[in-house]
Amino acid sequence: MTYLVSNMEKCLHRIVKVILFTWIIFYVGLSYANTFNFKTIGSLPTSVQSRQTVTAIYNVSSVGTFPPGKYHIIYALLSNPSNVSQDLTIANACGISPINPTGCNLKLNITGPVSGPIKVCDDWNRGPGLNCYIPANSNDYLNVQAAKPPYLTVTPSTAFLGPSISQTFTVFNTSTRTTAINVTITIPANVQRELLGAPVYRGTAPILVKRGQIFF
Numbered sequence: 759m760t761y762l763v764s765n766m767e768k769c770l771h772r773i774v775k776v777i778l779f780t781w782i783i784f785y786v787g788l789s790y791a792n793t794f795n796f797k798t799i800g801s802l803p804t805s806v807q808s809r810q811t812v813t814a815i816y817n818v819s820s821v822g823t824f825p826p827g828k829y830h831i832i833y834a835l836l837s838n839p840s841n842v843s844q845d846l847t848i849a850n851a852c853g854i855s856p857i858n859p860t861g862c863n864l865k866l867n868i869t870g871p872v873s874g875p876i877k878v879c880d881d882w883n884r885g886p887g888l889n890c891y892i893p894a895n896s897n898d899y900l901n902v903q904a905a906k907p908p909y910l911t912v913t914p915s916t917a918f919l920g921p922s923i924s925q926t927f928t929v930f931n932t933s934t935r936t937t938a939i940n941v942t943i944t945i946p947a948n949v950q951r952e953l954l955g956a957p958v959y960r961g962t963a964p965i966l967v968k969r970g971q972i973f974f
Contacts (some may be wrong), residue, residue, distance in 0.1 A: 794817045794857065794878045794891035798898050802867060805905035807936060812846070812868050816893075816901060818852055818878055819861030829857055830886045831864065832877040836900065841870035852878075862903070871904045908938035922954075931965040938965040946959075 778781070796816050803812035831852060833839035845865040846854060852862040857878070875893055879886035893899060909932045917925045931938045945957060 793820065794889075796860075796876070796878075796891075796893040796898055797861070798893075799863070802898070802900065803902050805903050805936065806868055806870060807905045807907070807939070810869070810905075810939070812902065814874065814902075815848070815865045816864040816866075816898070817861040818857055818864050819859055820857045821859060823856050823858040824880055825856045826854055828881045829939060830879045830881065832879060832886060834878055834891070835892065836872050836874040838870060838872045841868055842900070843867050843870045844867075854948060864901075868900070868902050871902055873899065873901045875899045905936040906933065908933040908936045908965070910941070930963065941965055 787813055796818055797819055799815040802814050806812045829852075831844065836842060843866070844849075844853065845867050848863050850861075850863045852864040855862040860890060866876070874896075875896075875958040877890055877892045879888075881887055881892035911930045913928045913930060914925075917927075919925055929941065929943075943957060943959070945953070950956075
């Protein structure tokens with residue numbers, strides 16, 4: 759009797775192993791049949807200024823359909839993942855919409871330097887599964903550098919004004935990479951008292967690289 763029970767236990771053990779092995783083969787086969795594809799929408803940012811947010815947008819698609827909760831967006835391969843967050847306000851946002859042949863939109867808000875690929879995995883027991891993909895083209899990896907602050911010059915640097923004489927000053931951004939944003943002008947109170955009115959800003963903010971704007 760003991761021998762019979764032992765043989766039955768071995769048989770059941772083998773059956774369980776076969777079922778488990780068959781399921782693993784089926785899962786892996788299904789996973790590799792359903793690849794995740796990345797397509798950059800627009801152009802990827804290359805630099806970010808301090809206290810600035812830039813965005814990167816991908817369309818993520820698959821030949822199969824993965825409903826929300828059945829896939830995971832992974833940031834672990836990025837150099838500074840804390841500088842990246844997902845923006846769910848975009849239409850058809852990943853995490854809310856399924857990944858299917860049409861795809862969902864993955865919008866990323868970037869607040870600091872970061873480099874590397876985004877990874878998307880399917881679900882396995884409520885965690886990332888074996889079916890994981892990154893963009894096939896390394897040009898679709900994030901590569902955002904910290905922008906150097908813009909350097910502004912004013913021409914002319916000084917001016918002597920007589921009665922009823924106006925003067926135009928031009929602010930020039932000498933940076934080759936960084937746009938000057940939120941540019942303001944401050945007139946000392948003792949100078950403003952001698953002017954007929956407030957200065958008139960005739961430019962359009964922001965001041966682009968290697969560009970000038972007329973202030974007054």
